[in-house]
Amino acid sequence: MRKPATALSCLFLIGPLVAFLVLVYVVPFLGVAEWSVTLPTPGVTQYEKLAADPLVFSVFVRTFRICLTVTVATVIAAYAIAYVWVRGTPLQRRIAELCILIPFWISVLTRAFGWLALLSSRGLINTWLIDLGVLGEPLTLVRNELGVVIGMTHYLVPFAVFPLASAMRSLDERIFLAARGMGASRLRIFWSIFVPMTFSGIIGAALIVFVFALGFFVTPAILGGGRSIMVAELIYLRMFQSPDWGLGAAISVTLVVIVGGLLALLFRYARLGNSGLVQ
Incomplete structure (x- = not known):
């Protein structure tokens, strides 16, 4: 019989990973935090300057507006793809898998220039x-928020599909059979039963997309053309163009x-959802 893993052996296995994460993420972040209060x-x-600067405030407002728009568009598109992937015919599932997996093989820079060539x-x-x-x-489809939203949505759809597909696969088919037996139409089943039961996946996908969208740099810089600056691009400008390292x-x-607050919300929601499933 195998001996149960001891706390020391677990620490030995996990310790290098924790040390690597601290070295790569925590230490640089602490250095940046130090700059913010020393430079x-x-x-x-x-x-104080950040809170009072109207330019910084407008960039944050624009960033949240774009991220919310991208989140809504991404979740809607990902929901349709996930639905086909989970409940479609074998051919439809293969096509959906290609739509999900192929974008992962293309870099964000290539996608951005591809949309620039199209729009x-x-x-x-x-x-x-x-x-x-x-x-x-010609229509003005790039160098504005519309082009940024299109490029970011295209990039983030595959990331939203997985939590939605996971929520859809966990549903009990007997519930839909019972609803059909009671005379409910397919549309009524979808809106009144299927969508509410996958709400946890919708919330998870929305939070993931919103968090990813907050840090976008390449896509807004290329498709926005400097007219739709988001927070990540503003940080770059303050660090390397101004330069104002402290700000x-x-x-x-x-x-x-x-x-971090959004991730804590996501983990808390996921924990509450799991506890509800256990009950």
Whole structure:
């Protein structure tokens, strides 16, 4: 018989991973936090400046607005894909799997430039619409928030599919059979039973997408064209263009605290959901 793992052996196995995470994440973050209260002079001046600066406030508002829009669009698209992946025909499931997995093989930079080629004034979409006579002049689809939302949504959809698919696979099919036996239509079953029972997956996917969207840099920089600056790009500008390392560090710490709060909310919700399943 195998001997049960002791606390020392568990510590020996987990210790290197914990040490690596502390070295890679915690130590740099503490250094940035130190910059935020020491540069250019010791104190909380940078946080006061952050709270009073209308530019920083407008960037945060824009970031949250874009992230909320992306979250809603991503969850809706991911829900449709996850539904086909879980409950579709074998052919539909294979197609859904390709839609989910192929984007992981393409870098975020390649995707951003691909959307730029599609959505720009001389891109494929505007060129086709003008050639067909649908448009007289090209639409402005990039270098604004619309292009940023499209690019970010495309990138984040696969990440939202997995928690939604997990919630859908955990449903008891007997509930739907009973509803059909009571005379409920397919649409009524979907809106009144299926969607409410997958609400935990919707919340989990929304939180994951929102947290990921807060830190986006490449996609907004390329598709926004400097006109839709988000928090991550503002940090870069403050660190390397201004330069104002103290304010950039304060913005970074504030963003990390917000993300940490959202992750704590996600873990708490997941724990409550698991306890409810156990009961």
